[in-house]
Amino acid sequence: MACSCHSKPRKTRTVKVGRYSIGGSSPVSVQSMCNTDTRDLKATVDQIRRLEDAGCEIIRVAVPDMQAAENLGRIKAAIGIPLVADIHFDWRLAVEAVRQGVDKVRINPGNIGEKDKVRAVVKACKAAGVPIRIGVNAGSMKCLKEGQSPRWTSYEWAKRMVKEALDEARTLERLDFHDIVVSLKADDIERTVMANTLFAAKSDIPLHLGVTEAGSFLAGTVKSSLGIGLLLSQGIGDTVRVSLTEDPVMQVRAAYEILKSLGLRHYGPDLISCPTCGRCQVNVGKVIHELEDRIYSDRALLKKAEGLKIAVMGCVVNGPGEARSADFGVAGGKGKGVWIEKGKQIKVVPEREWVNEVIRKIRSAK
Ligand code: SF4
DSSP: OOOTTOOOOOOOOEEEETTEEEETTOOOEEEEEOOSOTTOHHHHHHHHHHHHHTTOOEEEEEOOSHHHHTTHHHHHHHOSSOEEEEOOSOHHHHHHHHHTTOSEEEEOHHHHOSHHHHHHHHHHHHHHTOOEEEEEEGGGOTTSOTTOOOOOOHHHHHHHHHHHHHHHHHHHHHTTOOOEEEEEEOSSHHHHHHHHHHHHHHOOSOEEEOOTTOOSHHHHHHHHHHHHHHHHHTTOOSEEEOOOSSOHHHHHHHHHHHHHHTTSOOOSOEEEEOOOOTTOOSOHHHHHHHHHHHHTTOHHHHHHTTTOEEEEESOTTTHHHHTTTSSEEEEEOSSEEEEEETTEEEEEEEGGGHHHHHHHHHHTOO
């Protein structure tokens, strides 16, 4: 679905990643990355399952050594979404990851080294039908000498990032390998947006969007929303990862909120709540947090709640009026509240039962 503020999406090739496609006419997909130790099977699988419940569609894990690479098959067998191996430097880890059955490999061919090594990775990926993401990050470009921090303008940075991505893509294409996704990330909006815009004008390779090392939940979400949002609103971008120093579940939720606000994806309910004021005698914040925790950790409930507008208001003075546009909701009194459906006051519900009542109502929604 496209919204009115959204330019026509850029035409890209389609790249299959397990059961999802990136680019072409596919919806913009949501990715995240585990922050567990990939060698720890239980912790990694538990985290991926929580991410799946929150709607994550593609998950990436770091592969720092052979022990981690050899764990990928077991992780893959225990999860339901495509698994991406994040490889730096060692081509043998990429080849092992493919052997373990991963659905995509993220490398930077420049880091892999000699042509023979890149060729071995490409050969393994091609035989297994596994795509490669070329990830170019501003801070670790090949053209930078160690410790170098050049005083380039954002445009100069962006041009160099694009050149590096195109050179790397050409290396793969010369080996007749075309299942490529590219990412161009910087830790600021200007370089990220410029690099992706320049690249989009030069290539049909799908783009994985993100602002790298975006920061804490609030700062990172704002930065990512602007950077990713600016690109998506120009029709640029095929898959998204919001990078936050946070539980990866919040990265998934933030990514969907960006896509939802641009009219590109549906995701969960529209939960509205008042900011509270001196009239409020119920704990609106606690109710909203409990509701979010319940809904965003239950895939079936999340799906059921899609498109529903649910209101939690702090008082009966303004609450019922402000909740009028909601499908249903509650407006507080003291220890209890008025239950409202489509603007009509239906019954009184004790405050301790609000969350359960909303959940019951979502489950019974058509
Ligand atoms: S709904 Fe009531 S409690 Fe909430 S901000 Fe409005 S007046 Fe205040």
